[in-house]
Amino acid sequence: MSEKPNIPHSIKVWDLPTRLFHWTLVTLMIVQWLTAEQSSTMDWHVWCGYVVLALVLFRLIWGFVGSDTARFSHFVRGPGAALAYVKALLGGQSPHYLGHNPLGAWSIVAMLILLVIQAGTGLFANDDILIEGPLYAWVSKGTSDWLTTIHKLNFNLLLLVIAVHISAVLFYLLVKRENLVHPMLSGFKRLPPELAGAAPRIVNPWLGLAALAVAGFPVWLLVR
Numbered sequence: 001m002s003e004k005p006n007i008p009h010s011i012k013v014w015d016l017p018t019r020l021f022h023w024t025l026v027t028l029m030i031v032q033w034l035t036a037e038q039s040s041t042m043d044w045h046v047w048c049g050y051v052v053l054a055l056v057l058f059r060l061i062w063g064f065v066g067s068d069t070a071r072f073s074h075f076v077r078g079p080g081a082a083l084a085y086v087k088a089l090l091g092g093q094s095p096h097y098l099g100h101n102p103l104g105a106w107s108i109v110a111m112l113i114l115l116v117i118q119a120g121t122g123l124f125a126n127d128d129i130l131i132e133g134p135l136y137a138w139v140s141k142g143t144s145d146w147l148t149t150i151h152k153l154n155f156n157l158l159l160l161v162i163a164v165h166i167s168a169v170l171f172y173l174l175v176k177r178e179n180l181v182h183p184m185l186s187g188f189k190r191l192p193p194e195l196a197g198a199a200p201r202i203v204n205p206w207l208g209l210a211a212l213a214v215a216g217f218p219v220w221l222l223v224r
Helices: 016-035 039-065 079-090 102-122 141-174 181-186 205-223
Strands: 009-012 188-191
Touching: 016 039, 016 141, 016 181, 016 205, 039 102, 039 205, 079 102, 102 141, 181 188
Parallel strands: none
Antiparallel strands: 009 188
16 A cells, blocks of 8 residues: 655644734734834824733733644743753754643743733833833832843843744744745744644633633723
8 A cells, every 4th residue: 555645734823813912912012113212103102012011911821721833831841841842853854742832831921921021111111201101100110220230121122032932933934844934924834744733722712802802891990
């Protein structure tokens, strides 16, 4: 008997809420970068910061109630798994995963942590001219200035992580011939047959809207 051809199968791995979160955050990071240094655009920077905070809170919620590939329990693995993955890449192998690989998972965790710090410090920050965060009055001027410094330094770290993330995407595209952008647009990923039978559970996207409402409510209270 002839062997079955090892033809990749296209299966859905990313739900709509995860994809919308990803691309909305990409857009907002560009806007935040462009509006960070100009007093005339600082209002945009502040309002987009509120949206970023709501999105990050949504992603944290979605990491527990979302589809399998969006859940932290599904893609966050120990340092040993990440090290083994790096060794496999250096050895010329290309291990496949339904969602994030072990190394990419830690970059996602790092980015979320930095985003929490960025949005959190921004609530207390000031620019010594016109703009003050909604929680500025809760702390002393010295503490606000210190948190403003953290806010600025952390943004540079965030840009560094983003640069590493983009470099990894380009590495997979140009070296490994694996397009990671298309699945995050379409939701579908081409995987070897041995993984095709383990399609992740995709939850109803309306649950994502409910999670966004829960995340957005405290942010709305801050805006008020």
